[in-house]
Amino acid sequence: MKRRALLATVLLVWSGTAGAAEVPGRTADERAINGASLKLNMLTSPFHTKALEREIPIFEKATGIGLGDLIEVGILQIQAKAMAEAVAKSGSFDFWVGDPISLPDTAEAGLARPIDEFAARGLPDVDDVVGGFAEQGRYKGKTYGLFADGDNFILVLRKDWLEKPDERQKFHAKYGWGPGCPDTYEQWAQLAEFFTRDFDGDGVPDFYGAMAYRARSWGWRWWLQRFYAKGGMPFDDAMRPLVVGKEGVEALRDYIALTRYMPKDILGWATPQAYPFYAAGHAFSIMTYPSIALAAEHPEKSTVRGKNAYCLVPGYIVSGKLVRRSIQGFGNIFYVSSYGKHAEAAYWLIQWLTSKEVSARLVTYTDSVFDPFMKSHRSDPRVIRSRTKEMVETHLRNAQVSPPLILLQGAVEYDDALDLNIQEALLGRISAEEALNRTATAWERITDQVGRTAQIEAWKALRRAFPTKNVPD
Amino acid sequence: MAGIRLAGLTKAFGASRAVDGVSLDIPDGEFVVLVGPSGCGKTTTLNMIAGLEAPTAGDVYIGGERVTDREPRDRQLGMVFQSLALFPHMSVFDNIAFPLRIRKTPPAEVRARVEAVAETVRVAPLLGKRPATLSGGEAQRVALARTIVMRPRAFLMDEPLSSLDARLRVEMRTELKRLHATLRATFLYVTHDQAEAMTMADRIVVMQYGVVQQVGPPLAIYADPVNHFVAGFFGVPPMNFVAGAFAADAGRLAFRAAGVTIVLDRPAEAVTAHDAVLGVRPEHVRLRDGTGGWTATVSLLEPLGDETIVFLDYGGATSIVATVDPDEKIAVGDRRRFMFDQDKLLFFDGTTGERILR
């Protein structure tokens, strides 16, 4: 299996150039691909390093293209570091792993390099990528990166609690359904309410009904997902913000209301606190990145291994019909830098990393955060072993209703304005309406600063990437 | 060994002149004391000689050589500072050895010379100590040793005794004189203490406001001051001054002040000044019984043992001070008559302070 993949890879790489006998080629890239050894530098967050460190040497053995220097920065500093390189043009890295959100800015800044010409020759395995994901590497009609990490949200419940007969009976008696995977956010709230427990009666719950992220820089995505499920759209055709409508306000109120069943400290938590908390069995449900499965099913570190039910992300009933939306929580793309010295070699490496076989291996490593994103991952035994079949199935079904993030120039700023105001509302410092009003004002300013006409064009293109399906097959 | 000559030495700080055209010739081997009140420019003069400050105008010659533009280290002068300036981070030995080591003297010679000098100034037992542990007199000797050891062409001393107590100061004066006699080097000694100047100097240079007022041997300066300032600066207790005016008295010159009139053996035309100040040293004031002179009340007595200082209220603005024999029967409140030794009287111009009627 491995040997065949290797062979396929080598052939794939070789096919990119004409003769391959005695290291011919006009440029360093060509010669490198043709057999010379070449070291590529990479910018990444440490979340990906360990998997890539294992895989890239295999590529190097086959092609002579290996990993040189590694620039690692915290996951929230990737954008800053990429922008610094856009200014510096130093060529200190050839490719990088980053969030789709930074695509518009890095593309506009000239850092992300269009890879269409390479892709036309290399024919990456994009057809196998689950719908919606592939779009995330594209901006204004060009492809800038290859998708590597299907990071849309998933809801995890504690199966063992759901299966307790007396709990089932009591729950059903109270709410008239289930309990089980919720279809709507209301149902999730009911589950959260019901399963929140205060064993010692000190007024502080010991078992929390729900968890999701509410911290600064993270929490906005959970709101945006609700907003989309309400049928909301961020902008109209003229890029006027639409967040202030009924959808937005209701989504925000629900978003705030559910926080009641979460640990009090949730506003300060991100993955470092949330995953171990859930894996230690302190919460009934958590809606988060699919990598939660790696923590929850971890053979040694988890106390809830095998006790988890993986659910489709709930939705809202919009004009009588259920709409589910599962937003891209972070997601990662391999980008090629315009300023690196070996763009083509870098492209071949990322194509190899995002091929069916190699991506399946990347997804399998429990110490990195590559999540399944290919149709073939669904049946890959290695992927299933690391995450459970149920999880992979559910995750990829969720992806069918995955709308894009606001992938426009200034994305990080749009998101930050939204994030800040949502949190202010969550803190009770301003009302939901006020929060969204302020967001709209900020968004208008950002749009004007970036240039409305250009943004309208980009937005229209982006809007086509929204899912048409309301409920996954 | 060398003499020092200053030619029109001037130092200006902005508009004010700390030292104003000082010219002075100090022959080799002379002990000259530069004296004056604080702020008179004497330390600045010394610093210019040492090269620590650059003169605004004028020149310094050492041993006939013009050194005005030379760095201090090229002038080969020994200097003792007011604070003594012992290096607190070095032992006494290292302090004394410092000037030798700078000249890259071989260690054996350093040791020999330091020990020899230490013997001379009697600090040999202290060589291992730190300056902070020394007494005032010891520190003084170490500072001297450090200067002597470098065999300078001349010694500059900037109030070196001011930090000592009265007794030690007197002892050190003698010692310095003896040292001068041994070394036969040029000493330029700065002080504000007239007693030091009087006791030690071959010649005294009196400075005020950056200007040399008078140069001369101690006794000459004492007896024959050129102006009111110099006259008042020397002598303990200081000279009595009585402000008054000249007038003609039957063709002779007379000095009149409140309560005092003195008819001088001079023609009335001898001076043109009207306002004048009479100066008379306390030892030239005589108390007497009977008639003659003027009457005064004894207001205060300061017995010093060898003599007694008497303050006499005679009706003038200030008291007249007289020194009398300690055996003299006198008490506060006594009414006594007093007179001046006529031939010791000094007169100064009331406006300029210059000596008149010399």
Add this chain to the structure above:
Amino acid sequence: MPAARRAALSWLEREQVFKWLPFVPVQALLVFLLLPFVLLVYLSLVSWRITRGVWWHAPFVGAANFAGAVQDERFVWAVIRTFGFAAAAVPLELGLGFGLALLCRERFRGRRFYTTLFLLPMMIVPAVVGYDLSMLLIDQGPLNQILSLLAGRPVTVRWISDYRMAKAAIVGADVWQWTSLVFLIVLSGFAGLPPDPIRAARAMGASRWQIFRYVELPLLKPVLAIALVLRSMEALKIFDYPVLLTEGGPGNSTETIAVYLWRVGWDFTRVSDAAAMSLILMVVVVMYTVIAIHILRRERRQLAEEAAR
């Protein structure tokens, strides 16, 4: 010594040459720093963001960026907030540092133990402090556990998720780390107090408190002034703690100037706006500097007078 070398040396020895020797490299360095500053001014006058071509082609917009910055509430609040943090942290550091130094000034058993330990925090990298606190401050973490133990009932302070407490956490981090520096400065100040005035005051029958209040405290004022200026300068630059502990949240409760400018410049790519804000900040800082200099200079003068006496 060869004559040429001797001549060169004596040329260097001349006061007019010698006194400028260190200025040459320092001024060179300052000029080296000045050029990016000129670039900063240029960038503030044009409209450039990283996503918009090269900076030397950006259109000139005059004061527009400055007007925008002044109207940017987040910026204004970040400035106010940062000064607020400094205003809260610095007096605490001064008070604590002073109090601890007061307790440690005399010799007693264990003094060396305490003084050595109290210096520890300033030797730790602030980024480490940030991470360390993110473990300590979670609501069921060690700190609340200790507080509960002390209070005898469950205490759950939401250090990093409550709007106010997060500010307190940032101030607390600063205080924890830098009280040690103030402690050291004041302790040295006590060690350097001249003994005579104190002896004189005791001879005049002053009580311990009076000696402290009327003799030691005034003598220590210059030292406290230094500590004050030093700490307020550093406190205006808080970056590591919020970045590693709260990401500026919750809300924008811990978004300091440095954090916000980092976002505007790098994350939002609005370099020109960031440049304008930087320059405005500079004006604020220069005003602050003038006040600080005034304090320092007054203390120095006072000191000179005391020394003269």
Add this chain to the structure above:
Amino acid sequence: MKRRWLVAFVRHAILLAWTAVTLIPVYWMLNTSFKHSGEWVTWPPHWFPEQPTLENYAQVLTPGSTIFELGRQTLKVLKPLWDSLFTATASALVAVALGSALAYSWARFGTGGKNYPYSVLTIRMLPPIVIAVPFLVYYVSLHLLDTYAGLILVYIATSLPYVIWMMLAFIEDVPSELESAARVMGASRFRVLSSVVLPLTVSGLVATFLFVFILNWSELLLALTLTNTQVSTIPITLNKFQSVNEGRDYGPQAAIGAIATLPVVALGFLIQKHLVKGFSFGLLRK
């Protein structure tokens, strides 16, 4: 007698309380550095590692990857440790040398005018983020980006104001008569500096060195902006240690923290004698 006992009691009570405040975070760092990943964040917290381990230290100190040998050090702390030591030491040394020379010149000759040290102080007041963007552009054109020289230069510049200020007070404490004496005795101006001024200000120099060393050792923002692959300091490295299951790699981070604290603490203890003297800023006459 009773009163004295009470005073001692109160004193020790307060000091012990602050000792606890000081030590708990430090202890927690050490505690975490010996814990397995499962114990880093627990409810309730573990005050002692259940099964103490050195794996965190091993992880950050072992060069190379455990599975595939890439022939280079990744995610490791040795190179950043060296880089931090080198940049912080070099910049502190140069800054102390230059700054104290400047302070000397200003104190003795008033070079640069009355306000010079005050205006230099302004440099330090600006948050480094202010110069980060233009500096990047500048450094790229000078080829100083991602070099030791580049980082050291900017650290020298930002430490200078403190050096000048701390040393100024110190130098003013050296009586100028000592220098005059040495000069008259034949010392050159340079010899005066080395034989008189330097030994008398050594405590100040040492304390100043430690202070700016700590500042540069800990600096995150400029290092993050101005380095990529060739230079990497400890604060940047801390940022790197993040893992998937646990998010932040608290254990290795704590290990790095402990390792990063050690040289400074060692330095601090070595020069403790000078510290208390040094930090008086020479403001009070002895």
